[in-house]
């Protein structure tokens with residue numbers, strides 16, 4: 001029975017509002033923190049932004065027709081908070097909600113299960129300006145109000161919900177590296193903003209229990225399982241530190257309702273621990289999810305890092321292989337290339353075995369079902385004559401990762417589904433439009449920027465067959 005993908009397995013693909021929709025100021029939408037940030041000089045690769053993106057807002061019917069033709073079982077998308085609440089709160093903009101109602105109805109009409117993400121980083125700019133966004137506790141109530149609107153209006157139509165997307169990756173970039181809005185570099189502020197995000201996540205899940213009793217909800221975590229660089233006890237300690245600070249810090253809090261003890265004790269010593277008020281622990285305990293969503297791209301390998309060692313550094317955003325600097329927290333850990341695995345042009349380790357062992361670690365530690373909310377390969381693709389894209393490298397990547405999923409299921413992991421990132425090519429936050437993930441190519445013809453023609457890649461036809469054979473069971 002555990003011999004392969006179960007019946008009803010969710011073969012999906014994923015996207016996010018800012019990266020796909022475009023229509024950034026249409027039908028009453030307010031600005032998000034990304035609308036402004038991308039237009040600041042030097043923030044993104046070649047100044048790319050999501051003003052038009054791939055115009056999914058206007059072309060969703062065409063995109064869903066391609067999904068239906070492929071046989072896709074599930075489509076993960078995110079709702080843009082400032083489409084519904086242009087000022088973050090106050091009166092609902094019905095036109096914004098109407099877009100998602102149409103999108104969901106169209107998916108359902110084609111038997112595609114919608115997987116709705118409540119927050120994929122596009123915070124209303126007004127809330128950043130009013131009270132500093134995630135740095136204020138006031139965001140907990142505003143986020144809950146926004147979520148409750150969606151729960152009330154869409155409860156009967158959407159069964160799978162993702163609360164926060166990659167709180168760990170997004171807030172680390174936003175408050176430690178300064179590479180996502182609001183562009184802060186301060187660890188104390190980081191841990192405090194992150195604490196508020198946990199409270200908001202738990203508050204939304206608590207409200208969900210009453211309003212969507214038949215639904216399932218969980219966060220999507222950017223999961224990079226850690227490896228030690230060597231069996232040297234100092235590297236082993238660095239590896240444990242990395243697991244604790246880069247994985248358990250979030251996953252324990254989501255699933256067990258408390259921060260991991262050793263990490264919290266360490267931060268109390270350094271003065272970086274978040275302020276935890278009476279009542280916070282009770283709220284966190286109400287936030288236990290129904291499943292863990294993971295976005296899996298790579299494993300990371302860690303070595304000892306002395307107190308005067310490497311500091312946190314940003315990612316390679318150009319696609320020039322071998323340009324990612326070592327990054328770490330002095331006294332705790334630093335990253336090291338793993339000599340045993342190949343990497344992408346953006347230096348991400350290609351490691352399907354890491355997916356299998358990561359799924360096992362999570363399943364054993366938390367005992368929850370898992371939904372792979374993202375997995376895929378970002379690469380330069382070439383459009384060849386006759387509208388062909390021979391992305392055999394992407395097919396190889398997906399094939400090996402799907403094989404790892406099958407093995408993890410055999411190992412006893414309760415896996416609900418697998419979403420390829422992404423369905424069409426879309427904007428990569430910091431890497432522009434040249435880093436492509438899609439099963440469907442989007443032609444960005446410089447002579448005709450509004451063209452955005454959709455073209456099926458080889459991987460589209462390959463995934464179509466995988467779905468038809470339920471993963472090749």
Ligand code: BGP
Nearest residue numbers: 016166169295378428429430435
């Ligand atoms: C995750 C995000 C996605 C997506 C993906 C690919 O971190 O949830 O939104 O962008 O990674 O990353 P990138 O575009 O940086 O290559």
